[in-house]
Amino acid sequence: MDYTQLAIVAVLCALIFDLFISEVRLIKRRVFWSSYAIIIAFQLLTNWWLTSRNIVMYDPDVITGVRIASAPVEDLLFGFALVLGVLSNWIRIGALKKQR
Numbered sequence: 001m002d003y004t005q006l007a008i009v010a011v012l013c014a015l016i017f018d019l020f021i022s023e024v025r026l027i028k029r030r031v032f033w034s035s036y037a038i039i040i041a042f043q044l045l046t047n048w049w050l051t052s053r054n055i056v057m058y059d060p061d062v063i064t065g066v067r068i069a070s071a072p073v074e075d076l077l078f079g080f081a082l083v084l085g086v087l088s089n090w091i092r093i094g095a096l097k098k099q100r
Contacts, residue, residue, distance in 0.1 A: 002062040007077035014081040022092040043079045047071030
């Protein structure tokens with residue numbers, strides 16, 4: 001499995017977790033998208049800095065070649081999956097603690 005496929009699987013796993021396992025459905029909330037707009041700005045800045053200085057490099061054979069702010073689009077997919085998964089789990093755990 002290459003980097004692109006892994007990135008897509010990560011997004012699908014995060015969506016499944018958010019919508020069906022945790023049932024938080026954060027993806028459907030405006031507050032998530034407002035928060036993500038702030039997060040992605042910093043992700044783009046960080047990715048640009050790391051990749052434009054060759055601190056992080058990618059094998060061109062395992063990515064699509066599409067880049068945003070000098071970083072492969074796959075990095076944005078992984079970042080999205082990470083943010084959605086962590087926030088959904090955070091909300092789920094908080095709700096479980098309130099039930100006790």
